[in-house]
Amino acid sequence: MPKPPVPPFTEESARVKVQAAEDAWNTRDPDRVAAAYTEDSVWRNRDEFVTGRDEIRAFLRRKWDRELDYALRKELWAVLGNRIAVRFQYESRDVTGQWWRSYGNEQWEFDESGLMRRREASINDVRIEEGERRIFGPRGDGERGVDVLPLR
DSSP: OOOSSOSSOOHHHHHHHHHHHHHHHHHTOHHHHHTTEEEEEEEEETTEEEESHHHHHHHHHHHHHHSEEEEEEEEEEEEETTEEEEEEEEEEEOTTSOEEEEEEEEEEEEOTTSOEEEEEEEEEEEEEOGGGOOOOSSOOTTOOOGGGSOOO
8 A cells, every 4th residue: 555655755755754754653653653664674773683564563662662751853864766864863761760862864765655665774872861851752833853953
């Protein structure tokens, strides 16, 4: 089943795709997120390699069991044909209560129906104090993308 927008992407349609991904990930619902990927999608996430929707769901369950109060922002970095590059930041806390801000870049490749068939993510984590948090839940009304968040 098609997952619009579909490639080839324009800058406008790529921004729609990026926002849809952010919205889905902020639900922390592994089934909803996995539905955006092909049945045989291939991921590299940090040092972990994942193949297929079942492994994606399992990966996401583990992720959100570990990364509590997860909140994400994504920004379009580049687009060409069926490929989109994004940068992102998210914040979460671990079971000890330590807060983290994670910075990363992703490269996405889509099939003709708009499902993601490849995702490569590079991510770095920085300890933060709770008072340093700046990402709270899903994007609010009028809030701009990650570009308004400083890199530090």
